[in-house]
Amino acid sequence: MERYDLALIGFGGVNRGLAELIVQRGDDLAHEMGFALRVVAITDLRAGSLVDNNGIDLVPLLATEPHAMSFAGLTGGSADPRNEWVIRHVPSDIVAEATYTNPIDGEPAVSHVRWALESGKHVCTTNKGPVALAGQELKALAAEHGVSFEFEGSVVSGTPILRTAQRLFGGLQIEGVQGILNGTSNYILGRLADGLDLQAATAEAQERGYAEADPTADLEGHDVQLKVMILASEVLGAELSREDVSCEGISALTSTEVQDAASKGLHWKLVGSAKRRADGTVDARVAPQALPAHHPLAGIPGAMNAVAFDTDILGTVTVSGPGAGRLETAYALLSDIIAIHERHHASGSGAPAHRVLQEALRD
Ligand SMILES: NC(=O)C1=CN([C@@H]2O[C@H](COP(=O)(O)OP(=O)(O)OC[C@H]3O[C@@H](n4cnc5c(N)ncnc54)[C@H](OP(=O)(O)O)[C@@H]3O)[C@@H](O)[C@H]2O)C=CC1
Numbered sequence: 001m002e003r004y005d006l007a008l009i010g011f012g013g014v015n016r017g018l019a020e021l022i023v024q025r026g027d028d029l030a031h032e033m034g035f036a037l038r039v040v041a042i043t044d045l046r047a048g049s050l051v052d053n054n055g056i057d058l059v060p061l062l063a064t065e066p067h068a069m070s071f072a073g074l075t076g077g078s079a080d081p082r083n084e085w086v087i088r089h090v091p092s093d094i095v096a097e098a099t100y101t102n103p104i105d106g107e108p109a110v111s112h113v114r115w116a117l118e119s120g121k122h123v124c125t126t127n128k129g130p131v132a133l134a135g136q137e138l139k140a141l142a143a144e145h146g147v148s149f150e151f152e153g154s155v156v157s158g159t160p161i162l163r164t165a166q167r168l169f170g171g172l173q174i175e176g177v178q179g180i181l182n183g184t185s186n187y188i189l190g191r192l193a194d195g196l197d198l199q200a201a202t203a204e205a206q207e208r209g210y211a212e213a214d215p216t217a218d219l220e221g222h223d224v225q226l227k228v229m230i231l232a233s234e235v236l237g238a239e240l241s242r243e244d245v246s247c248e249g250i251s252a253l254t255s256t257e258v259q260d261a262a263s264k265g266l267h268w269k270l271v272g273s274a275k276r277r278a279d280g281t282v283d284a285r286v287a288p289q290a291l292p293a294h295h296p297l298a299g300i301p302g303a304m305n306a307v308a309f310d311t312d313i314l315g316t317v318t319v320s321g322p323g324a325g326r327l328e329t330a331y332a333l334l335s336d337i338i339a340i341h342e343r344h345h346a347s348g349s350g351a352p353a354h355r356v357l358q359e360a361l362r363d
């Protein structure tokens with residue numbers, strides 16, 4: 001049985017969700033996919049770091065209230081996150097990066113991913129910063145070191161938007177994409193339609209684990225801006241900067257406006273889009289739109305998201321599913337790990353070369 005040792009960087013909603021999936025589904029996964037997962041290191045700004053080369057017992061950690069979590073008193077624990085040391089020096093096969101998304105320069109997550117790839121470790125991440133703001137550099141680094149850089153959860157959480165486009169749209173020309181790409185803002189717009197004010201609706205979205213650490217990124221469209229950049233790169237092959245994507249959020253909309261629109265059959269949605277122009281350049285934007293009921297994105301409720309792909313042969317193909325949520329997003333990391341396994345299994349090298357060497361030396 002093949003086994004992958006994981007280092008979890010950030011132990012908030014998403015990476016705790018991954019730990020839960022490993023505890024609850026690990027045996028089924030091993031049976032179905034032919035590999036086992038073991039967590040050998042966790043780092044977190046608040047909790048510190050925890051290392052056990054024989055595998056951390058996740059059950060007591062998951063039983064601990066997140067805000068009360070501290071690794072300092074545990075064997076192999078420290079109050080200091082020690083991210084760089086853990087990523088570079090603790091023997092692991094896959095680094096799961098799920099710290100906060102910084103929409104300005106992507107740090108510290110860009111460095112976390114860079115350290116892992118330089119150390120010959122595969123990376124899976126749900127963090128939009130490194131993908132949108134340093135994706136080309138990090139993909140090149142992964143290729144140079146013969147490892148994978150996977151980021152399905154960076155767009156539409158666990159719903160497989162990027163793999164659908166890459167694996168299932170062969171032979172199609174995609175001329176543009178438009179989507180509801182932020183679960184928090186979509187949830188908030190729904191609650192404004194129910195009569196809540198912005199503050200109360202935002203608090204609910206935070207409570208449900210949908211919002212960013214700083215929900216300004218959800219409300220002002222910055223989160224969608226990064227996702228549009230990722231989609232433009234992955235689907236249209238266009239490398240855009242933040243300045244290339246005009247951006248307006250939903251914070252100016254009131255409950256009254258949303259309810260008035262609804263009475264006229266219009267649904268306010270925060271729409272992100274990237275469309276190829278006739279001259280080959282890409283028009284990319286984020287803005288709230290009052291959509292008529294027949295529009296493919298108009299009926300997407302709550303924290304659901306949807307992406308409508310504009311294709312040459314099939315016309316519009318719309319994929320919809322959860323766009324936020326801890327377990328939903330943790331599933332994206334699991335799907336990345338499955339992709340890593342499939343790719344490297346197919347190429348005959350499940351674990352990166354340095355791990356094979358370390359195992360051989362250990363035995
Ligand atoms: N939740 C969701 O629905 C989705 C989330 N994502 C992305 O996934 C990532 C994780 O999201 P989520 O788990 O919800 O966020 P959380 O805020 O719940 O968790 C992030 C964790 O990372 C910790 N952290 C922050 N900076 C560092 C650092 N430098 N070193 C170590 N740990 C650090 C935080 O500690 P502290 O709390 O002390 O700051 C926190 O515990 C984010 O980038 C988010 O944008 C993507 C898709 C959906």
Ligand SMILES: N[C@@H](CC=O)C(=O)O
Nearest residue numbers: 182183184211212324
């Ligand atoms: N805050 C984001 C989380 C996923 O990217 C959202 O609400 O969509």
